[in-house]
Amino acid sequence: MDLWTYEREQWNHGFSTLCGVDEAGAGPLAGPVYAAAVILPREIDLPGLNDSKKLTPKKRDALFDAITAAAVAWSVASVTAEEIDELDILNARMLAMDRAIEGLSIQPDLCLIDGNRDHGSAVAITAPHITLVGGDGKSASIAAASILAKVSRDRYVTDVLDREYPQYQFARHKGYGTKLHYEMLDRYGPCPAHRRTFLKKWEARRT
Secondary structure, eight states: OOTTHHHHHHHHTTOOSEEEEEEEOSSOSBSOEEEEEEEOOTTOOOTTOOOGGGSOHHHHHHHHHHHHHHOSEEEEEEEOHHHHHHHOHHHHHHHHHHHHHHTOSSOOSEEEEESSOOBOSSOBOOSSEEEETTGGGTOHHHHHHHHHHHHHHHHHIIIIIHHHSGGGOHHHHTTOOOHHHHHHHHHHOOOTTBOGGGOHHHHHHHO
16 A cells, blocks of 8 residues: 555645654543644655554564654653543544644645544544544555654653653553553552543442
8 A cells, every 4th residue: 555645646636744643541541642743755665564453563663763864853751640631532632733733844725634523512623634543544644743743642651651650560551451451440449540430330230
């Protein structure tokens, strides 16, 4: 599959600086949601570039370095567990993507946003944009953003949360609702990194 098809379409429409945007970590019970925005040089060859979910951690790490070295501009942003609880996850995802776009050193003419949502009840993507369902497997720019968001979040969970709260073994499950994670919750209860709004069913089971 040619990952530059959608970019070419927009270049032909007169948008010269395109930015891919994606987020990672919407589903976990703990930790921030991350987003990345990436402006790549036109039709740059990044061997193995694909949706981050289809890549091994080792390949994602290698591509993270290649993307950040080659990008015209890139930015990673996050929204904390506390903010997720205050806003809800849809608004938090939009806020993370908006923060990533705002963090770019060059403002793009058009953002390619993964998915079919560009706003929640309280937060909307403010930059010029189009949405693309399954964009992380269709667009080079979005695939690059998906890798930066995923790797950045995994590194934060492993290097920061796992060390801060070792009893939960965050490095093993990255905050997702695995059997191990629920066992640790049963044993220790939630910590400040947990999204309390994601634990309602778990809390209901305990009462």
